[in-house]
Amino acid sequence: MPDPKSYYVTTPIYYVNDAPHIGHAYTTVAGDVLTRWHRQRGDQVWYLTGTDEHGTKVERAARDNGVEPQQWCDRLVETAWRPVLETIDAANDDFIRTTSDRHKRGVQRFWTAVKETGNVYEGEFTGPYCVGCEEFKRPGDLIEKPDGTRLCPVHDKPVEDISETNWFFRLSAFTERLLAHYEANPNAVAPASARNEVISFIKQGLDDISMSRSSVSWGVQLPWDSEQVVYVWFDALLNYLTAIGYGAREGTLEARRFDTTWPADVHLVGKDILRFHAVYWPAMLMAAGLPLPKQVFAHGWLLVGGEKMSKTKLTGIAPSRIVDHFGSDAFRYYFLRAIHFGQDGSFSWEDMSIRYTAELANGLGNLASRATAMVDRYRDGVLPEPVAYTNVDLALQDSLVAAVERADAAMDRLDFAGALEATKVFVDEVNGYVTEQQPWVLAKDQADIDRLSTVLYVMCESLRALAVLYNPFMPKSMNELWSRLGASDGLGEIAEQRIAATSRWGQLPPGSRVTKGDPLFPRLAEPTEDQAS
Numbered sequence: 001m002p003d004p005k006s007y008y009v010t011t012p013i014y015y016v017n018d019a020p021h022i023g024h025a026y027t028t029v030a031g032d033v034l035t036r037w038h039r040q041r042g043d044q045v046w047y048l049t050g051t052d053e054h055g056t057k058v059e060r061a062a063r064d065n066g067v068e069p070q071q072w073c074d075r076l077v078e079t080a081w082r083p084v085l086e087t088i089d090a091a092n093d094d095f096i097r098t099t100s101d102r103h104k105r106g107v108q109r110f111w112t113a114v115k116e117t118g119n120v121y122e123g124e125f126t127g128p129y130c131v132g133c134e135e136f137k138r139p140g141d142l143i144e145k146p147d148g149t150r151l152c153p154v155h156d157k158p159v160e161d162i163s164e165t166n167w168f169f170r171l172s173a174f175t176e177r178l179l180a181h182y183e184a185n186p187n188a189v190a191p192a193s194a195r196n197e198v199i200s201f202i203k204q205g206l207d208d209i210s211m212s213r214s215s216v217s218w219g220v221q222l223p224w225d226s227e228q229v230v231y232v233w234f235d236a237l238l239n240y241l242t243a244i245g246y247g248a249r250e251g252t253l254e255a256r257r258f259d260t261t262w263p264a265d266v267h268l269v270g271k272d273i274l275r276f277h278a279v280y281w282p283a284m285l286m287a288a289g290l291p292l293p294k295q296v297f298a299h300g301w302l303l304v305g306g307e308k309m310s311k312t313k314l315t316g317i318a319p320s321r322i323v324d325h326f327g328s329d330a331f332r333y334y335f336l337r338a339i340h341f342g343q344d345g346s347f348s349w350e351d352m353s354i355r356y357t358a359e360l361a362n363g364l365g366n367l368a369s370r371a372t373a374m375v376d377r378y379r380d381g382v383l384p385e386p387v388a389y390t391n392v393d394l395a396l397q398d399s400l401v402a403a404v405e406r407a408d409a410a411m412d413r414l415d416f417a418g419a420l421e422a423t424k425v426f427v428d429e430v431n432g433y434v435t436e437q438q439p440w441v442l443a444k445d446q447a448d449i450d451r452l453s454t455v456l457y458v459m460c461e462s463l464r465a466l467a468v469l470y471n472p473f474m475p476k477s478m479n480e481l482w483s484r485l486g487a488s489d490g491l492g493e494i495a496e497q498r499i500a501a502t503s504r505w506g507q508l509p510p511g512s513r514v515t516k517g518d519p520l521f522p523r524l525a526e527p528t529e530d531q532a533s
Contacts, residue, residue, distance in 0.1 A: 021316030036472035050096030055232030096243035106242030128159040300344035329474035336416035365521035384453035385510035486512030
């Protein structure tokens with residue numbers, strides 16, 4: 001019996017011309033939460049991220065810093081890009097670098113195969129090029145100033161006019177096949193606004209595109225032309241294949257991984273690179289006779305002061321600046337809660353502080369503190385057995401069933417905010433239940449001892465379910481909550497809990513040792529001037 005296919009999720013591979021900002025971390029957190037959720041569904045998962053290290057932009061950044069490109073890439077990967085994964089608690093399965101031998105081998109094999117199909121030919125290119133995008137531009141893509149200067153609309157910088165003899169990919173040959181694919185697979189690009197943009201672009205007619213560069217030396221050499229390197233995007237896109245074994249020797253573990261992992265289930269991308277992933281990439285795969293990814297999901301931009309997050313415009317914020325103040329779990333929670341994935345969203349310290357205090361500290365955190373403290377105070381830290389459930393207890397159990405169903409359905413749509421909203425609604429209902437049942441009053445009357453036991457159990461069992469639902473988003477604090485509930489001894493590790501079973505009531509064993517501790521989400525200090533700026 002063949003191995004089951006992995007649920008394969010990718011981020012874009014990030015340029016190493018500079019250090020990462022929260023825009024990069026936003027995509028990586030989304031992929032991490034998605035794959036953690038699928039692990040808790042019981043799926044076999046493969047989560048890939050990495051770095052794009054070739055092209056003009058990287059070559060010039062290295063030159064400007066007085067080092068060789070490889071030295072520049074090595075330094076940034078090890079001091080900035082890999083460490084940020086730890087900062088945001090990403091649990092990726094692999095990290096691909098386009099300067100690695102496995103990647104170069106796969107790129108050369110791929111383009112050799114495509115050339116043999118007749119879809120690569122030699123020709124002349126003359127036109128505008130944006131180094132920031134590493135993209136050949138159409139004249140209609142540009143902003144023309146009164147003085148005749150043409151600007152890239154993404155980077156607001158002048159494009160460069162280049163003229164080269166290159167090798168071209170016969171993109172125009174795939175116009176009708178791409179349209180037919182998207183007609184047959186309406187969810188292959190999401191959200192709907194992104195799908196409409198892609199289809200509109202294809203319907204304008206596709207032009208053949210240069211797949212190599214003769215004026216750039218920093219890249220993967222063409223196997224049939226030593227004077228040319230693969231155009232950086234047609235190198236970088238292939239990481240999704242090379243990282244899982246494309247180009248590996250047949251029969252090896254790497255080759256078997258490719259067979260059980262491709263095609264990708266979701267490519268997560270920023271909307272500014274949608275065209276590469278939803279037009280050029282599927283055409284390349286068609287040319288090579290390979291299956292297409294199931295979905296490309298284009299999220300919006302993170303905005304600061306109304307502008308896209310950008311190192312160039314000095315609006316890039318290092319993830320560590322936010323994590324050092326709020327913690328990694330709050331970072332992960334906030335960006336997926338406050339911004340609807342697929343739309344642009346603004347970040348501000350003030351908004352994050354408000355949500356942190358209201359939803360995490362006063363909402364979930366306060367519920368956890370009250371429940372564990374009351375079990376400690378009224379039952380010497382031993383979870384009591386519920387005696388008899390009333391209608392209000394049963395209604396809360398029904399609410400949990402609904403919350404799990406809504407959250408799970410939202411995750412299928414990559415609606416992270418919707419999943420968090422469904423879970424928060426249940427938090428609010430449990431907090432309302434505690435206020436209504438007043439366990440501190442029940443504790444004063446021996447006649448209410450059985451009712452107090454039931455209420456304390458309901459509180460802790462609700463927290464058991466909440467810990468599972470929130471775990472993909474906030475793994476550190478939910479592991480801590482799981483431990484305080486004494487759940488590990490009776491139920492195993494939190495990452496082993498299944499989403500589908502979360503709403504089954506009564507899983508937390510009576511007699512579990514419940515411990516109180518410091519607040520899961522402590523009061524925030526005032527941000528420093530450096531943080532708030």
